Amino acid sequence: MVASLAVWIGSALLILAVLTQRWWDPWLTKSGIDWRAVPWRWYLLGFPATAIRMRWRWKQVCLINDLSISRKPTRAMVGDLAVRGTALRAIAPTLGLPRVTRTGLVVRVRLNPGQTPRPFLNATGALEHAWQVHRVRISSPRRGELVVTVTARDSxxxxxxxxxxxxxxxxxxxxxxxxxxxxxxxxxxxxxxxxxxxxxxxxxxxxxxxxxxxxxxxxxxxxxxxxxxxxxxxxxxxxxxxxxxxxxxxxxxxxxxxxxxxxxxxxxxxxxxxxxxxxxxxxxxxxxxxxxxxxxxxxxxxxxxxxxxxxxxxxxxxxxxxxxxxxxxxxxxxxxxxxxxxxxxxxxxxxxxxxxxxxxxxxxxxxxxxxxxxxxxxxxxxxxxxxxxxxxxxxxxxxxxxxxxxxxxxxxxxxxxxxxxxxxxxxxxxxxxxxxxxxxxxx
Ligand SMILES: Nc1ncnc2c1ncn2[C@@H]1O[C@H](COP(=O)(O)OP(=O)(O)OP(=O)(O)O)[C@@H](O)[C@H]1O
Ligand SMILES: [Mg+2]
Known part of the structure; x- marks a missing residue:
């Protein structure tokens, strides 16, 4: 019900915008805003799809690249042998809400206690592959926090x-x-x-x-x-x-x-x-x-x-x-x-x-x-x-x-x-x- 109402309202606004373009277009141009230069495709389609993909694959990509921690030790003794395994309940760092930019997005990641940025810097290639984006850049402005800057495609x-x-x-x-x-x-x-x-x-x-x-x-x-x-x-x-x-x-x-x-x-x-x-x-x-x-x-x-x-x-x-x-x-x-x-x-x-x-x-x-x-x-x-x-x-x-x-x-x-x-x-x-x-x- 809510979804179909949103679609109706969206369509009505779109039709109104097209019909009234000859009034608002010169006004925007005079104000120095070139709306044709805005990457609408990225804002309307690319960004939501990428944000969903990132969230969907976050846990998996963290697990594969050793970016998660586990509450229990990953080594154990079986008889005389020390064995190492993958934690069944791995805890990935917290991925924040992405903020859209003209060419990609920026998202903050809160690290789990004891985690350092180094493994994440080494895993940028894997993140780019998993999220299907052109480039992922990671910086750590504060201890325990990462800023992940994603460039969607090579401009x-x-x-x-x-x-x-x-x-x-x-x-x-x-x-x-x-x-x-x-x-x-x-x-x-x-x-x-x-x-x-x-x-x-x-x-x-x-x-x-x-x-x-x-x-x-x-x-x-x-x-x-x-x-x-x-x-x-x-x-x-x-x-x-x-x-x-x-x-x-x-x-x-x-x-x-x-x-x-x-x-x-x-x-x-x-x-x-x-x-x-x-x-x-x-x-x-x-x-x-x-x-x-x-x-x-x-x-x-x-x-x-x-x-x-x-x-x-x-x-x-x-x-x-x-x-x-x-x-x-x-x-x-x-x-x-x-x-x-x-x-x-x-x-x-x-x-x-x-x-x-x-x-x-x-x-x-x-x-x-x-x-x-x-x-x-x-x-x-x-x-x-x-x-x-x-x-x-x-x-x-x-x-x-x-x-x-x-x-x-x-x-x-x-x-x-x-x-x-x-x-x-x-x-x-x-x-x-x-x-x-x-x-x-x-x-
Ligand atoms: N920004 C650019 N976009 C597209 N083509 C470029 C660009 N910059 C250079 N080129 C092309 O690359 C070729 C080589 O460029 P350029 O002569 O500037 O290289 P160079 O580094 O000075 O080489 P050299 O050391 O031999 O003097 C040129 O044919 C030029 O057209
Ligand atoms: Mg030269």
Missing amino acids: LSRDDAKTDHQPERLLAARVGRIEDGGAWVLDLRQIPHWLLVGATQSGKSTLLAAWVVRLAPQSVALVGIDCKGGLELGLVESRLSALACNRPEAIELLHALVREMEGRMAACRAARVRSIWQLPDSGRPMPIVVLVDELAELYLSDGSRESRDEVAQCSTLLLRVAQLGAALGLHLVVAGQRVGAELGPGVTALRAQLGGRIAHRVNDQATAEMALGDLSPDAIAVAQTIEPDEKGVAVTTVGGRWMRARSDLTTTDQARAIADEHAHLTPYFPALAHSMTKGGRTE
Whole structure:
């Protein structure tokens, strides 16, 4: 009786909503609510089905994966033998009521006395399988309690899912989307320097292009070092204040940047402030973002004295920019296939200064560890599971946690067109431009 009444009322409301759509649709649009973007299918069908499935299978999955406890010991003596068995009355931890999110759900679990989060962390694969969901992530904010975050399906697998919300903040760039459906925003004011690693063809240069495209309309200077002969960053050269295409040019450019940094340091000291952000708007120098594509090219030496000298200079100069740049508005974004100690001791010191980390698909565990080692073992494992056809997918830090994310595909034509469109905003730094002619490249 109650059920059929609910169906009648629901149907009547649905018909009313369809009939009156032309009134409420413009009103919602004006209020900034895009109801077409709401995942109705998930809210109305997917979520209830998943919540029921979770509850239905909870006890069983806990029993199979040793996540339950038993009141009685699971070992007993039979004659002279100690036998181990499965408790007939196992007690699973208490699964709370799930809370729906746009891309999945969140549920709390109260552990039984004596239980620790470790077995649950190891059982995420089993939970994903039992609940038929894309990913289960477990954290333990309080002792005895777990927060289980479920992502229903892989929102990164769709190529079309672009949301075009670019934040207003200076130096913040929305470069793609994260696993939970939100925007992937890289904010250089929050984390001043970044390291991008990934195997060849994993999407590093495309992410750099997406970053440049988002920074292009802003009041920032962009500078490139691309020792692959400028093949990658050459696309956006019209929006770059300087582009170094080989190591001698890179050294001149880095010298010029260090001189610029020293000038800014003097200005801050004279004004008795600790960073350019404390200077008045009128006297504040423009932030400079230095993009380095393929770091290894700066560090590889053929053994000759000349190349060893060049490597040493690059290493020292980059490290200085990384150590002192953040307060002076100089930001480093460094991409490379490998950034390990095999490139020399300078690389390890530089890596330590690059607080933001992004790992695309990697071929070996060592590279993932280099990029994500200080984050969590889970993040390293996930970076290694990115498939070759998941171009642009990466593991990164978002608000202190790790997440999977995917950059927006920025084609070469788009990158070139947007750089040209904003070419008039390219600030002219005479010292940087001059360094290019000294480095051997004349226009
Ligand atoms: N987010 C993305 N979505 C779809 N395709 C992508 C994405 N990112 C990169 N790709 C595709 O992957 C290919 C390789 O990308 P990219 O050149 O950026 O890789 P890379 O890591 O810079 O490689 P290399 O180390 O060889 O320079 C490109 O053809 C590009 O179209
Ligand atoms: Mg590349």
